[in-house]
Amino acid sequence: MSEHTMRAVTVGEFGGPEVLTVGRVARPVPLPTEVLVRVHAAGINPVDWKTRAGQGMAGLQTLPLILGWDVSGVVEEVGFGVTTLAPGDEVYAMPWFPRPAGGYAEYVTAPSRQFARKPASIGHAEAAALPLAVLTAWQALVDTAGIRAGQRVLVHAAAGGVGHLAVQIARHLGAEVVATAQEPRHAWLKELGADRTVDYTRQRFEDEAGEVDVVIDLMGGTDATDVRSVAVTRPGGLIVSVPGGVSPALAEAAGAAGVRTSPVLVEPDGAALTTIAGLVDAGAVRVEVERVFALEDVAEAHRRGETNRTRGKLVLDLAP
Structure with a gap:
């Protein structure tokens, strides 16, 4: 195969998982300040299948599109001016988001400072599962909420990709964590640091959570979770709405x-x-x-993700 092409998953039209096509496309070339990374694994996120279906970030994309924002791999080439990374470095990143990054491919290019050295204790599959989910949790808890030791945090959809990482980060910051998830996930969430778990299919979290300082809402308007969360948030507390932002209904209820x-x-x-x-x-x-x-099973991976019953993350293997 030509060194100027690579395997990738392309989307020629928005639609169901069947529009995902594995083929060969032109390999990207790094510009100054960018690095070329040989991707070993690519994480799969809800925004991927939503965008594929014409939702999510579809309005910011141009077809044909290579999906994927989570990658872990090895630096193969650096552009002029790059001083923080070198060929051979193992790295992970969520480059370019929400612009297209082309993560479902053997190579990606992006500014070097959007990458970081991969955690040494885990493999590429685990590292590729991290960036989008863990940065969402980090930016919600650390940068937006400013979580402090002793606060109480409610994490909705705690067993998912963002949720299970938010539980751990909140716990690391010294917060008491209440997590909502179906009962089979409760023992695992307590291992991760949840102090209290609520089965949202059998219990009303309003009756079980108690008063909290911060809500990390990963469900949005589903079952009116966002608006219902106002009842358990102390005056002056904060509800961080991740999917879709703050709805008018939430803004009104929270303001009151x-x-x-x-x-x-x-x-x-x-x-x-x-x-x-x-x-x-x-x-x-x-x-x-x-x-x-x-990589050839990417459509199956999307179908699994769309069930919304995943424990943690799904990953594509692109190892050489």
Whole structure:
């Protein structure tokens, strides 16, 4: 095969998983300040299948499109001016988001400072599962909420990709953590640091959570979770709405109760990923990978993700 092409998953039209096509495309070339990374694994996130279906970040994309924002791999080439990385470095990143990054491919290019050295204690599959989810949790808890020791944090959808990492980060910061998830996930979430778990299919979290300082809402308007969360948030507390931002209904209910709200849309942050890599290597944070799929099985991976019943993350294997 030509060194100027690479394997990749392309989307020629928005639609179901069947529009995902594995083929060969032109290999990218790094510009000054960029690095070329040989991708060993690519993480799969809800924004991927939503975008594939014409939702999510579809409005910011141009077809044909290579999906994927989570990557882990090895630097193969550096552009002029790059001083922080060198060929052979193992790195991980969430480059370019929400612009297209082309993560479902054998190579990606992006600014060097959007990458960080991969945690040394884990493999590429685990590292590829981290960036988008862990940066979402980090930017919600650390940068937006400013979590302090002794606060109480409620994490909705705690067994998912962002949720299980948010539980661990909040616990690391010294918060008491209440986590909502179906009962079979409760023992695992307590291992990760949840102090209290609530089965949202059998219990009303309003009756079980008690008063909290911060809500990390990963469900949005589903079952009116966002608006219902106002009832358990102390006056002056904060509800961070991750999917879709702050709805008008939430803004109205929160304003009447003296509760603050904030949206979060994750941004690339190589410096934060460096800090997080240290937490992973210290054993303070670990990522759960439910399954690793071959690149050719990408449609099956999307179908699995769309069930919304994944424990942790799904990953594509692109190892040489």
